[in-house]
Amino acid sequence: MIKRILLGLGIIGSIFLLFKYCEFKKEDDSTTIDSTGLIQQQILNVGKLIVTEGHFSEVITYKNQQKYLLDMLSFEKKALVVVNADVTVAYDLHLMKYDIDSINKIITIVSIPKAEVKISPDIQFYDVEQSKLNPFTGEDYNKINKSVKANLAKKIEKSSLKTNAQNRLISELSKLLITTSQLGWTLKYDGKVIESEKEFGQQFKL
Template identity: 30%
Template sequence: MDSNTLLFLIITLLVGGVGGAAVYSFFLNRKAGKSISSHEATVLIERIEKVFKVVMAEGYFTEIYNYENDKNIWNLINDRKKALIIAKAKVLVGYDFSKLKFHPVEGERRIIIDFFPKPEILSIDTDYKFYDIEQGWLNRFQSDDYTAILNEAKQTMNDKAMQSDLPRIAGNQVQLMIFQLAASMNWKIELQLSESNRIMLEEYASYRITEAEIDFLKTEKDK
């Protein structure tokens, strides 16, 4: 067998082997129903900032959000799309101490607080699930619709959290922390706030009266 014949035989075997492997892989994947997906992510850090934010209260919320949208087509057909969204959120409320204004009294172990900031939501960790999605013939959900729904649901969750007792809990917690910390180091804290700032602080320091009736358990002696 000359060299040309041998080279042709080797090339034929290689091509046949590669082709056979490809055919075998195709049928194997088709039989197993295997799907191959590719993922690529790019993380960009825009900026890093130093902050002094302290969490003082943590709350968990569940929101059931009904979305409906009607589209009138030529005043003949009412095309509706709707969805039920259940949102769960973990809300952290606290203070940004960079907004706190104070000054020490020279020659004394005393600090005067001139301005006390409002409690604020430091983060909301949300989880959304869509149920009962119905779409019309022409009035169908688009990517912008889902974005708008999630933004509105998040804003509603934000409002409900600020209307709850979380800000009041945070207000009491932060004052207790500041005064106890100062006392542990033999310092005194005095509040010299403006009238509006004082009223705001009092609002966030007092709890609302709970509108609920409590049935106390009766013991055998009371019966």
């Protein structure tokens, strides 16, 4: 009789433990689903267009010479060119690619779009000198425009504009890092685990 009672209690205890395990498992699965949703929401929040603006100015002198009669006769044209340019460096994080491993709680940033540099120059000509045998043409303006953009590109590389843009990018991505850390997830980029904003900076060589 006692054995039957003990056996019955054992069965009831096993059923109770099984029920509690299933309930715990259900709660754990629910937590994983909830955290995955929060991660996805944060990615949507991060997915925006980051634009950093700058202004550059320069003055150049354009000269061109046409020679005739075995170089004995020449006609020169020249102009003072004043350039004011608005420059933007943009990262479109809508284009960021990522992978979510909800089982192991790992989010991997697969790729981050490259910076898009847009140069919008305003070119003004002063002290223009030309002759009928060597007038300014569309080809001259194309050469000047190409030269201006090349010079501006060099200035941009030497300036802090790109670095400032990257800092803004890292600051935005760090919001995702904060969320993953709070939820117990791991964030990876370029094959490495990212644990701090500084490590993001190292990936961009800042």
